[in-house]
Amino acid sequence: MSEIKFSSTQKELLVQKLQHYFASELDQELAQFDADFLLDFFTKEMGNHYYNQGIYDAQQLLTEKLDYISDEMYQLEKPAN
DSSP: OOOOOOOHHHHHHHHHHHHHHHHHHSOOOOOHHHHHHHHHHHHHHHHHHHHHHHHHHHHHHHHHHHHHHHHHHHHHOOOOO
16 A cells, blocks of 8 residues: 555645644644644554545445445346246
């Protein structure tokens, strides 16, 4: 699997979200550099877990949809007497 990378716009938004979270929930200021470093850490150390869960969720949804389509196609069958 390739490394998880964000565009500069995405990364900027995520850094801002981290800074906002630290300010509102922890009452701590998180500098730009620190937030960027923390985001890199989360991405490297935990990103694969979130990515894999997304894959598992997509597989489950696809399986459910394919089962539904299969059932619908079965109902379209005509008797062959």
